[in-house]
Amino acid sequence: MTDTDRSARSVSRRKVLAATGAVGALSLAGCTENTGNGDNERVIVTGSSTVFPISDTLAEAFMDENDGVNVTTDSTGTGGGFSNNFCPGNSDINGASRRIQDEEEQDCSEEGVEPVEFQIGADALTVAVHNDSPVDCLSYDELTQIWSQNGAETWADVNSEWPDEQIERFGPATTSGTFDWFNENVIGDAGSHVEQYENTENDNELIQGISTTQNAIGYFGYAYYRENEDDLKAVEIKESEDGECTEPSLDAASDGSYPLxxxxxxxxxxxxxxxxxxxxFVEFYIEQSSTDTITDVGYVPANEDQVESNLETLESTVN
Structure with missing residues (x-):
């Protein structure tokens, strides 16, 4: 396909989007594997476990419409995807729950890979506890006490009204963009993230650990909480001690009232x-990013300005 063909097709699709609004919602898929005929051309997507459900759903939908293409998705973590797959040139696309870091850009550059950024939605990062936990709301300061190295050891250390029981922590691995975002935006300069905790890139394992451990706490993407909300309790968050407790939701994330x-x-x-x-596939991904498909997965869709900007970036990259 020539650059002229791509540009004409993109403009045509954008007119359709503007005229018809959101594309119909798609069903949540499992991990995509090889489907279609034996002459498939392959697109490899790695990266964030948070972004994974979006990429996986859209990969299935794209392959349904494009019989000759095979899109594979793998949940490797944001950092793991950049270092092990994307920057070495072993994947075409990397999902990320935070912006690419300077050292990652440098690593990519040294490998001759130029990353092109597209913001495709937003997340209400969710802190959750066991259903029987008395903890309903936490401030940034209390989160820092819980998740900092040499911080609180028991729930009573954080609040004397809470149980004098060991805090059982479940969280993403250090290769995760969710780990990086939480460490930078919540703990910040107050210290460093606790090292001793149950960590995994599999968010479903975090859900399992928290839901079956009496004094547990963990954090992960909102989509995973929404799929398992009967099994554990989401904690409301406030930025300061005298701030307002806000529960995680797509509306609160969209209007900026949810701190995480x-x-x-x-x-x-x-x-x-x-x-x-x-x-x-990237064009399809961008176009779908403003639709109910993203909401159905459990995230905040991109707005129309973001879609337009992303499409312009896409077109300018190859023209």
């Missing part, structure tokens, strides 16, 4: 975008 709201991204390799299957 954060943007979500995909990064595509500029070289990979020269290949039609990758370009077409």
């Amino acid at each position: 709201a954060r943007p979500l991204f995909i990064y595509a390799s500029a070289e990979s975008l020269e290949r039609d299957p990758v370009y077409d």
Whole structure:
């Protein structure tokens, strides 16, 4: 496909989006594997476990519409995806629950990979506890006490009205963008993230651990909480001791009232975008990012300005 063909097709699709609004919602999919015929052209997506449900759902929908293309998705963690797959040139797209870091950009550059950023929605990062926990709301300061190295050891250390029981922590691995975002935006300069905790890149394992451990606490993307909200309790968050407790929700993340709201991204390799299957999938991804598909997965959709900006970035990258 020529650059002229791509540009004309993109303009045509954007007119359709403007005229018809959101595209119909898609069903949540499992991990995508090889489907279609034996002549598939492959698109490889790695990265954030938070972004994974979006990428996986859209990969299934894209392959349903494009019989000759195989899109594979793998939940590797944001940092793990950049270091092990994307920057070495082993994947075309990397999902990210925080912006790419300077050292990651440098690593990519040294490998001849140019990352192209697209913000594709937002998340209400969720802190959760066991259903029987007395903890209903936490401030940033209390979160810092719980999650800092050499911080609180028992719940009573944080609040004397809470049980004098060991805090059982479940969280993302250090290769996770969720870990990086939480460490930077919640703990910040107050210390460093606790090292001794049950960590995994599998958010469903975090859910399992918290829901079956009496004095547990953990954090992860909102979509995973919404799928399991009967099994554990989401904690309301306030930025200061005298602030207002706000529960995680898509509306609160969208209007900015939820303190742990954060943007979500995909990064595509500029070289990979020269290949039609990758370009077409990223274009499809961007167009779907403002629809009810993203809401149904459990995240805040991109707004129309973001979609327009993303499409312009996509077109300018290959033209």
